[in-house]
Amino acid sequence: MKVIEELAILWWNKSIEEWKHYIRPRISENTEKVVFEQLHKSLSIYDDSWIFLEFKNKFAKYHSMEYWVLYNSWTSALYAMFRAIGLSQSDEIIVPVYTFFATASPIIYTSAKIKFCDCDLSGNVDPIELEKSITNKTKAVIVTHMRWIPCDMDKITEICKKYNIILLEDCSHAHWAEFNWKKVWSFWDISIRSLQWQKIITWWEWWILLTNNEELYKRALFAGHYNKICKQASNEKDDLFKYWLTWFWLKLRAHPLAIAIANEQFDKLDEILYQKQNYVTLIQKSLSKYSFLEFPNTKSKKPSWYALIIKYNEKKANNISIESFAKALFAEWLNEVDIPKSTGLINNLDLFYDAHKLWLSANSDIKNDNLNYENASNFYNNCIKLPVRWYADDENTVNKYIQWIEKVCWYIENKLESVSYTHLTLPTSDLV
DSSP, X not given: OXXXXXXXXXXXXXXXXSOOOOOSSOOOHHHHHHHHHHHTTOSXXXXXXXXXXXXHHHHHHHHTOSEEEEESSHHHHHHHHHHHTTOOTTOEEEXXXXXXXXXXXXXXXXXXXXXXXXXXXXXXXXXXXHHHHOOTTEEEEEEEOGGGOOOOHHHHXXXXXXXXXXXXXXXSSOTTOEXXXXXXXXXXXXXXXXXXXXXXXXXXXXXXXXXXXXXXHHHHHHTTOOTHHHHHHOOTTSTTGGGTTTOSSOOOOOOHHHHHHHHHHHTTHXXXXXXXXXXXXXXXXXXXXXXXXXXXXXXXXXXXXXXXEEEEOTTTTTTOOHHHHHHHHHHTTOTTOBOOOSSEEOTTOHHHHSHHHHSTTSOTTOOOOOOOOHXXXXXXXXXXXXEOOOSGGGHHHHHHHHHHHHHHHHHHHHTOSOOOOOSSOOOOOOOO
């Protein structure tokens, strides 16, 4: 019989005495330098110049993009996107039922009706369910590339063209991911991307809206910016030009310090993506021998691996629950392992059904459908999330992670000891 160290959960002996949390990004001397330099240049930029222009040129060159706008948060970018396409109370917009709630919440302020759509086995919008959800009132669909795995964009794009509906992409999880060798942002009418602190290119709360449609770009710009930058982007013949000074919604622009940091971080992008893929390959190779752990199907897809989702099969795990599995891992001091709960089914959130009580102009026709959404429920209830590190010197930490996960998996597979202890608290990080 294989001799293996006893599970820490049985005696509350942590396997790793000093565990360093996954810190992102690392603040290098150069990061501090660019912040200091920006502090002495300007903390308020009113037009498309300075660090805005520098980052724009670098970002546009990498993506071959025509238009982009910076915002101060995810919901700001989403709000501007929904305003740009002209949603009204008579319109419906289809959203994933399995996503973070903020993918849909800004729709409330457009007065449009939200319709939920089930996911496929990967956690992404199911094209079949999407087509079933379309009516003559459907104006747009927004897809979230969930858990760093791209949606089936060929089928979704085909459906949107067939019914002449607008396709919006929430790329908050899937920076630089690909589907059939095309970047995830290249299928859409408008796309948004997060540069919030946990993301691959990062700092503070700010987001980018991307489009190749000039009219949508201008409407999105005027929805969150004002003054000189709006004047630069338009001319006197534009219908929007008269609003260049005042704009027509809210001030939502990003901060120069945040852009300076992201501009410095961007130079590390290719190295980060390379290291992440290496570590995911190492984890999958080591843990795929356990039948109760199911890794994402990435055929025709190139994920960006913000993190790694593993589906847990309780029946194949000798009926040991996912909660017990997580607690056993947590006891090994793998406290960055997570059962993600804040990102899940959003159709049962009171926010959407009480929106008209909170915001008088919100659509009051959104009703709790009480549907099962079988695929989304299955995905939500059986997921474990692991961080995917991105530096070359993280290899030892990654190997330790694998070692202690294997230790718990070995006990589960051989059912030598019960790991269904309840005195531990589950990890609650759920880094979205």
